[in-house]
Amino acid sequence: MALLEVKDLHARVEEKEILRGLNLTINPGEVHAIMGPNGSGKSTLSYVLAGKDDYEVTGGSATLDGEDLLELEPDERAAKGLFLAFQYPIEIPGVASMTFLRTAVNSVRKKRGEEELSTPDFLRLVRERAKELNIKDDMLKRPVNVGFSGGEKKRNEILQMALLEPKMCVLDETDSGLDIDALKIVADGVNRLRAKNRGFLVITHYQRLLDHIVPDVVHVMARGKIVRTGGPELAHELEAKGYAGYENAA
Amino acid sequence: MNAEVKMMRTAAETQYSDALAALPGAEPVRALREKALRLFAEKGLPHRRVEEWKYTDLRVLLREMAPLAGKPDAAALTEAKKIDLLGNIGAREITFVNGAFVAELSNLKGLEKGLTISTLGDALKGDATLPQFLAGLNPGKYDAVYALNTAALNEGVVIDVAPGAQITKPIHIRHIVTGTSLVSVFGRVVVKVGKKAQATIIQSHAGPDAVAYQTNTVLQLSVADDAELDIVRVQAEGDKAIHLSMMVGAIGTDSRFKSFALSTGAAVSRHTVPFAYAGRNARALISGATLLRGKQHADMTLEVDHALPGGESRELFKTVLDDESRGVFQGLIVVRPDAQKTDGRMMSAALLLGDEAEMDNKPELEIFADDVQCAHGATTGALDDDLLFYLRARGIPKKEAESLLIQSFFGEAIEHIENEKIRDAMMKRAGHWLAARG
Numbered sequence: 001m002a003l004l005e006v007k008d009l010h011a012r013v014e015e016k017e018i019l020r021g022l023n024l025t026i027n028p029g030e031v032h033a034i035m036g037p038n039g040s041g042k043s044t045l046s047y048v049l050a051g052k053d054d055y056e057v058t059g060g061s062a063t064l065d066g067e068d069l070l071e072l073e074p075d076e077r078a079a080k081g082l083f084l085a086f087q088y089p090i091e092i093p094g095v096a097s098m099t100f101l102r103t104a105v106n107s108v109r110k111k112r113g114e115e116e117l118s119t120p121d122f123l124r125l126v127r128e129r130a131k132e133l134n135i136k137d138d139m140l141k142r143p144v145n146v147g148f149s150g151g152e153k154k155r156n157e158i159l160q161m162a163l164l165e166p167k168m169c170v171l172d173e174t175d176s177g178l179d180i181d182a183l184k185i186v187a188d189g190v191n192r193l194r195a196k197n198r199g200f201l202v203i204t205h206y207q208r209l210l211d212h213i214v215p216d217v218v219h220v221m222a223r224g225k226i227v228r229t230g231g232p233e234l235a236h237e238l239e240a241k242g243y244a245g246y247e248n249a250a
Numbered sequence: 251m252n253a254e255v256k257m258m259r260t261a262a263e264t265q266y267s268d269a270l271a272a273l274p275g276a277e278p279v280r281a282l283r284e285k286a287l288r289l290f291a292e293k294g295l296p297h298r299r300v301e302e303w304k305y306t307d308l309r310v311l312l313r314e315m316a317p318l319a320g321k322p323d324a325a326a327l328t329e330a331k332k333i334d335l336l337g338n339i340g341a342r343e344i345t346f347v348n349g350a351f352v353a354e355l356s357n358l359k360g361l362e363k364g365l366t367i368s369t370l371g372d373a374l375k376g377d378a379t380l381p382q383f384l385a386g387l388n389p390g391k392y393d394a395v396y397a398l399n400t401a402a403l404n405e406g407v408v409i410d411v412a413p414g415a416q417i418t419k420p421i422h423i424r425h426i427v428t429g430t431s432l433v434s435v436f437g438r439v440v441v442k443v444g445k446k447a448q449a450t451i452i453q454s455h456a457g458p459d460a461v462a463y464q465t466n467t468v469l470q471l472s473v474a475d476d477a478e479l480d481i482v483r484v485q486a487e488g489d490k491a492i493h494l495s496m497m498v499g500a501i502g503t504d505s506r507f508k509s510f511a512l513s514t515g516a517a518v519s520r521h522t523v524p525f526a527y528a529g530r531n532a533r534a535l536i537s538g539a540t541l542l543r544g545k546q547h548a549d550m551t552l553e554v555d556h557a558l559p560g561g562e563s564r565e566l567f568k569t570v571l572d573d574e575s576r577g578v579f580q581g582l583i584v585v586r587p588d589a590q591k592t593d594g595r596m597m598s599a600a601l602l603l604g605d606e607a608e609m610d611n612k613p614e615l616e617i618f619a620d621d622v623q624c625a626h627g628a629t630t631g632a633l634d635d636d637l638l639f640y641l642r643a644r645g646i647p648k649k650e651a652e653s654l655l656i657q658s659f660f661g662e663a664i665e666h667i668e669n670e671k672i673r674d675a676m677m678k679r680a681g682h683w684l685a686a687r688g
Contacts, residue, residue: 050643053635078645090640094658100641103654108645143658160644 001066003028003199004168010059011048018044020224021060026168029196033210034203035235036221037243042203043087046172050084051077064168079111081167085157085174092144100144101126105163129162133189151182158189170201175209187212207239222246263294265315270401278381279374279403286400293392305578305610306549308394311518312492316464319348319433329428330355333456335486336675341422341452348427349405349435364415364447370406370438383440386470386498395494395522399436399468406438409451413444413474420450420669425467427457434464441471443479450669454484455493455515462490471499475529478506482672484679487515489544496522503529510667511538512676513548514683520549531560539568539660541683542575549578556589565596568663570656571607572687578610583624585617592619596626601633601659653684
């Protein structure tokens with residue numbers, strides 16, 4: 001069975017239709033990339049999958065492991081195994097990083113019928129994962145994302161991904177605002193999480209991220225739908241030729 | 251020329267005058283009380299056309315005065331013993347039940363060197379200057395709550411910290427109301443901290459739900475030069491209570507003063523803080539968190555008066571309003587001509603959770619010196635949808651995500667409490683409020 005199955009998805013924000021009949025099938029273990037020009041609806045797709053308010057689905061379906069995603073609350077989707085790494089991770093003053101991480105991990109474990117982690121077990125787990133991502137203790141002592149650099153915020157997203165052990169990871173422009181070293185750390189973090197039962201959807205404007213997170217399938221999105229699908233070589237072609245041919249494709 | 255309209259006396263005004271005039275009393279308090287009563291008879295309860303009471307019209311909110319509470323009986327003491335607002339914070343407790351000092355619920359044994367704790371009656375016998383101190387407020391300034399409190403002067407406590415004494419054990423003054431009958435309860439607390447001395451005082455208020463009792467408490471403090479005082483106030487009155495309170499104080503040269511107030515109780519509450527910088531280079535932080543639900547009405551009114559140079563004041567108030575509750579913050583910073591180099595910053599932030607909730611924010615600056623730094627800010631807003639979505643996208647259910655954000659909102663004020671045990675106890679109490687959100 002497909003891990004993520006999106007069929008003829010239509011969605012709008014306020015009165016504007018952004019997704020116009022999007023189809024996408026991701027099987028367990030696969031890494032898909034969606035590339036496309038600005039305004040093609042890439043970020044909207046990620047928000048619709050994660051369940052953000054203000055994004056109204058007007059048609060079609062999206063299932064995770066055969067279960068209707070669109071009926072679920074955002075936190076229920078996360079518990080089912082959907083994870084969205086945000087393009088712009090938000091700062092939450094006053095909420096300690098550790099409190100946030102622990103609340104998130106234990107909420108998800110509880111809904112999955114797993115036992116909540118004890119404090120020592122949780123701390124051990126966070127330290128281990130944080131170390132792999134070069135996240136220092138000092139960062140974890142601050143409120144969530146407050147005072148983090150762009151690179152630190154993105155690494156923090158991957159840390160959350162690693163801790164929540166999702167089935168389906170959606171990375172929204174995770175490369176934006178990263179220098180090459182930060183990009184490598186983030187890509188290594190993602191690659192470590194690749195597994196045969198886990199799927200990835202990497203949304204990006206540029207091909208360079210895909211040198212580090214090599215996809216199985218590359219899609220081109222324009223005007224709210226997938227207009228072309230190919231292998232990793234498609235990303236290189238786009239990098240060379242640009243999106244000029246796709247702006248008006250749909 | 252202003253045409254002054256003489257207002258009819260309300261039932262409550264007449265009841266106050268009659269009940270308080272009938273109190274027994276000897277000199278020197280008698281003179282003070284009579285003077286306060288005369289003042290009250292003349293000026294009465296404030297109403298919305300009195301600027302400082304614009305949002306809290308006592309003539310309307312306080313229709314009747316509840317009868318004065320009698321001495322607590324055995325049942326009252328049994329009930330009071332069950333009240334434990336803060337858990338074990340290692341404090342020395344002084345307890346008032348229905349306005350009366352209760353020795354058996356107070357711990358006055360083994361007082362630290364330099365610390366004197368006396369009932370008001372005992373203190374008056376030994377200190378000839380006390381009556382004048384109790385007369386308190388700036389002459390010429392009228393406040394109905396203060397006048398009534400003075401007219402009712404009877405029970406109270408005087409805490410005196412001798413110069414140089416470092417009292418590390420917090421002193422917790424508990425005002426507990428018990429029973430199911432409507433009563434009026436008055437209390438006066440005096441805290442004097444001598445030169446280079448240090449103390450931490452907690453004042454808490456608790457009482458039964460569903461009983462429309464009325465409390466009126468005044469905390470009067472003086473902090474001498476180079477002294478340090480921390481005040482933590484917990485207002486957890488029953489949900490039908492009317493709570494009127496004041497913290498009146500003056501701080502000396504190079505002193506440091508910190509206060510924090512957590513308010514969750516009472517149907518109607520008004521806390522007034524007239525606070526004066528009586529010395530140079532004094533520093534004060536006055537903060538609070540007010541958590542409201544249902545139809546609660548809570549008014550926090552500050553008047554910070556900088557008379558001398560170099561003072562630093564910080565005011566930070568957080569108000570969370572659920573349902574149809576109403577919050578009021580009035581903050582006035584006065585910088586007099588001699589108070590050069592004053593540095594004052596005042597912030598009042600409100601978080602509206604209920605669609606019908608209302609917050610009235612009135613920050614004011616009156617500056618008569620030219621070399622000062624003063625700023626004030628006031629914000630009112632709802633929970634941020636983007637923050638909520640971020641938390642929920644990480645698997646945190648809506649209510650819990652809201653709780654995290656609300657906690658972070660009021661936590662910013664609570665964090666200023668230095669004593670860790672007291673700080674934790676405040677977070678815990680605020681946590682109870684959150685947990686009770688349906």
